[in-house]
């Protein structure tokens with residue numbers, strides 16, 4: 001196949017974590033016959049990070065206007081990268097930029113964009129993607145009839161490749177579009193402690209906790225382990241028991257920790273959509289038939305009020 005272009009987003013001294021995950025996805029596709037992996041990013045700092053993580057060619061947007069990170073400003077530069085690379089697959093993160101840029105590129109190239117994909121593979125010489133459908137109750141697979149295949153990828157669906165020696169090349173692109181809207185301000189949601197998406201251990205609570213105060217017990221459990229964070233089901237967030245920023249699932253965050261401890265969460269498909277990639281799932285639930293129990297590696301069938309304090313005590317003994 002003709003190749004894969006990753007549209008990366010500059011962040012700090014490099015690129016966003018989701019951009020590196022896109023490179024991981026692209027490398028998987030490349031190993032299935034998808035062709036060479038190239039990338040586009042605004043600014044040289046991001047290009048260095050992409051080369052270190054294995055991109056063969058990086059198209060560097062040099063126009064200062066690209067720093068706005070707005071789709072209509074970036075589109076001509078990304079279009080030039082698509083044409084120069086000859087890629088027939090374009091991967092973009094499901095970020096606020098990706099949500100705008102992917103459909104705009106698809107329209108301009110008379111093709112379709114598959115949004116929020118969680119799986120990608122090469123099948124019969126074409127890209128085939130999987131994404132949630134019908135509010136997370138089903139999974140849909142898509143492929144393209146048109147030559148150019150554009151997909152946005154849900155965060156945490158792929159691992160970022162390890163950094164190496166690099167060895168690829170850079171090419172510059174000076175194009176930029178004009179913004180028709182003005183961003184008046186950006187406000188960031190404040191959060192303390194380890195970010196849910198970066199936590200190695202997530203202890204998540206659901207409606208079965210009975211009230212918001214019980215989350216204190218989950219915070220204590222998460223605190224016994226390094227890089228532990230607390231998440232919640234949508235039911236618990238909707239009840240005001242825990243902040244929506246900590247919601248896991250289809251309409252919340254996607255996490256893939258080493259250990260996911262689901263406390264009093266039934267395991268609805270929309271919740272699973274955000275944590276099914278966890279390496280080890282432990283369910284604490286009164287109901288042996290709960291879906292979360294069925295998908296878990298280990299399950300403790302009992303009242304969480306008995307189980308969680310006992311777990312905390314035992315983990316503390318381990319030092």
Ligand SMILES: Cc1cc2nc3c(=O)[nH]c(=O)nc-3n(C[C@H](O)[C@H](O)[C@H](O)COP(=O)(O)OP(=O)(O)OC[C@H]3O[C@@H](n4cnc5c(N)ncnc54)[C@H](O)[C@@H]3O)c2cc1C
Nearest residue numbers: 135206207208233234235249250251264266270271286304
């Ligand atoms: C379009 C759409 C998007 C959605 N997005 C999301 C999303 O992003 N994230 C999400 O989580 N949900 C989402 N939902 C909601 C989802 O369908 C479920 O309603 C929700 O996940 C249920 O939350 P829960 O498991 O906490 O509650 P419940 O389903 O009520 O489960 C509570 C569990 O607690 C157990 N339990 C009760 N008491 C105890 C006890 N004392 N000790 C141990 N266990 C106990 C019960 O056995 C049960 O399994 C979405 C729904 C829709 C329609």
